[in-house]
Amino acid sequence: MDVEQKLRILADGAKYDVSCASSGGVRETVDGGIGNSYAPGVCHTFTSDGRCVSLLKVLFTNVCIFDCEYCINRASNNIKRASFTPRELADITINFYKRNYIEGLFLSSGIAKSPDHTMELMLKTVKILREEYKFNGYIHLKLIPGASKELIEEASKLADRVSSNIELPTEKSLKLLAPDKNKDNVLKPLMFVKNLRDNSEKSIASASTQLIVGATDEPDYQILRLASYFYEKKILKRMYYSAYIPVPNTKHIKVDKTPLLREHRLYQADWLIRFYDFKYEEIVEKDSNLDLELDPKTAFALKNIHLYPVDVNKASYEELIKVPGIGRKNAMKIIQARAFKTLEDIDLVKLGISIKKAKHFIVAKRYLGYSLSPEYIRKAIIKGESKGHSYTQLKLW
Amino acid sequence: MVNIIFEDSFEGFLSALFYAFNNDIKNPLFLKAQKPSLFKTIKVELDENIITIAKGFLEEEIIELFYDCFCFDEEKAFSDVYKSFLFYMKNKHLKDIHKDFIRNLTYYRKSVNRERHKYIGFLRFHKLDNVLYARFEPRHFVIDYLGEFFKRRYQEENFIIHDLKRKKAAIYYEKRFSIEDFDKELNVEKDQYQELWKAFFEAVTIKERTNKRLQNHYVPHYFRKHMTEFDN
Incomplete structure (x- = not known):
């Protein structure tokens, strides 16, 4: 089989891993080497499904001894199989990098023969890159469930990020759909890497994981509680959510497919937890899902309408960022601008702040909305209507 | 109105700013090259020491801001930088974002930074x-x-x-x-990694989720002309 065919098969098999971040890296080029990481992260292109391509995301092999029901590479699935050699993959990576196609490598794999055997082949690839080619670009390595501690340690020293996919929010679901995996062999590597990070002087990769959303019936509440736990304990830097896409011949999975919007709402909620000081209990009710019609910040505001309206000329930064439609950058802009004059709606527009959503929740000299009734605001935001407004000034634009 | 022609570099532009300021020129229009014009035209020579001179009057971060706006590479940006420069010489700050010309600087810088960032990838x-x-x-x-x-x-x-x-x-x-x-046409030939890249680009797409509008939003067509994976 030629390399192009392999690449097609092994990229196809890896595409359901949603993680593509190359950000947060601090690696600098060593003398005589190639590459550095770029902290803000960068997208090198976007595929026709609108997803960012930042890394060469491939499987080392799609041969797999496991039989996880949600996975298209499972042992019982009848698909074409292929494997790279470490040299082939290292050469593709370095040549793509020189042409500026990618930020680095995202290497996952099916499990061929044994977890250790697979992990060793992956590490061999990475060592060719790091040691022989002196490659300092970004590398994300998947930790193979069941691989030995020594190999996991080696991986977390060579990579910028490592990950182990929890896949399902509860052990019960995991047992049902992935009989060869268990909580221990997916979680332990992550705990182990956290300990390394806490006790090592050297740089150790950060960690992430991925959950499949909608293949089983756990609600968003359970998912976000789990995410919060990992963030709080500093075990993970990021959690990825992947709306379930049907694979053929499933026994236990009854659903057709999960709406992408649910995945999107989870990411929004995740952002609120990581960057906006929200607690998961504040944004999602016990044992239920997020509101699909409204983004979680707006949903929060409507449930806590007594906290609003917020006066943009007086509110603290913390209060401002709780306003739907005002993010961290806009909050800073408001604080800077109000030092020179009392802000009115027209000033906000001039600052480039969209008040379409925010107007319901703010006072800028006067209340900019029409009514603080949650039912009214909900309808207005969903329909994007401007009917019934008491002012016409904004129509100028 | 007076046309001021400066040498096409940031140092050249700074030299022109200081020239106009020192000579108290009313309504200057900053240009990189001579254009046919009814107005008086002055050509400003590059001052070798201009960066040192500028540092005596402007904070480092103001110089950086002016530099980013210079990179916007349009006459209106040059002119807003000059107005901001005058404002700064008088008030020693550029924080009053209620002034149009100051607020515009943020816009120029953002636009330049966005394009820099995009091309790091594209x-x-x-x-x-x-x-x-x-x-x-x-x-x-x-x-x-x-x-x-x-x-x-x-x-x-x-x-x-x-x-x-x-x-x-x-x-x-x-x-x-x-x-x-640089005005040479260099010949580029196809190589196998370009073909591999195209194959990869196709293979990572999730067909069930095709969303060309989203793709167009992130990679507008004017970027694609020189990108290997898009057919031109």
Whole structure:
């Protein structure tokens, strides 16, 4: 089989891993080497499904001894199989990098023969890159469930990020759909890497994981509680959510497919937890899902309408960022601008702040909305209507 | 109105700013090259020490802001920088974002930074004999920034980043870096990694989720002309 065919098969098999971040890296080029990481992260292109391509995301092999029901590479699935050699993959990576196609490598794999055997082949690839080619670009390595501690340690020293996919929010679901995996062999590597990070002087990769959303019936509440736990304990830097896409011949999975919007709402909620000081209990009710019609910040505001309206000329930064439609950058802009004059709606527009959503929740000299009734605001935001407004000034634009 | 022609570099532009300020010129229009005009035209020579002089009057971060706006590479940006410069000389700050010309600076800088960032990802290099060659047609003057970026990334390589629109290039050859006028047409040939890249690009797409509108939003068509994976 030629390399192009392999690449097609092994990229196809890896595409359901949603993680593509190359950000947060601090690696600098060593003398005589190639590459550095770029902290803000960068997208090198976007595929026709609108997803960012930042890394060469491939499987080392799609041969797999496991039989996880949600996975298209499972042992019982009848698909074409292929494997790279470490040299082939290292050469593709370095040549793509020189042409500026990618930020680095995202290497996952099916499990061929044994977890250790697979992990060793992956590490061999990475060592060719790091040691022989002196490659300092970004590398994300998947930790193979069941691989030995020594190999996991080696991986977390060579990579910028490592990950182990929890896949399902509860052990019960995991047992049902992935009989060869268990909580221990997916979680332990992550705990182990956290300990390394806490006790090592050297740089150790950060960690992430991925959950499949909608293949089983756990609600968003359970998912976000789990995410919060990992963030709080500093075990993970990021959690990825992947709306379930049907694979053929499933026994236990009854659903057709999960709406992408649910995945999107989870990411929004995740952002609120990581960057906006929200607690998961504040944004999602016990044992239920997020509101699909409204983004979680707006949903929060409507449930806590007594906290609003917020006066943009007086509110603290913390209060401002709780306003739907005002993010961290806009909050800073408001604080800077109000030092020179009392802000009115027209000033906000001039600052480039969209008040379409925010107007319901703010006072800028006067209340900019029409009514603080949650039912009214909900309808207005969903329909994007401007009917019934008491002012016409904004129509100028 | 007075046309002020400056030498096409940031130092040249700064020299012109100080010239107009020192000579108290009313309504100057800053231009990179001579244009037919009814108005009086003054050509300002580059002052070799201009950066040192500027540092005596302007904070470092103001100079950086002016630099980013200079890279916007349009006359209205030059003129807003001048107005901001006058404001700064008087008030010693540029924080009053209720002034249009000050607020515009944020816009220019944002636009320039956005394009720099996009091209860090979207620039495509071709492997010629002993040099990596990239060509593109950016809206703003970004090759100096990209040159510095790729100098760190490809420190052992030689490269040319060619701005076809401005006929200039950032050249890094045997570890020496420079920005030069560049009007050569370099031939690029297909190589196997381009084909592999196209194959990869196709294979990572999730067909069930095709969303061309979203793709167009992130990679507008004007970027695609020089990107290997898009058919041109």
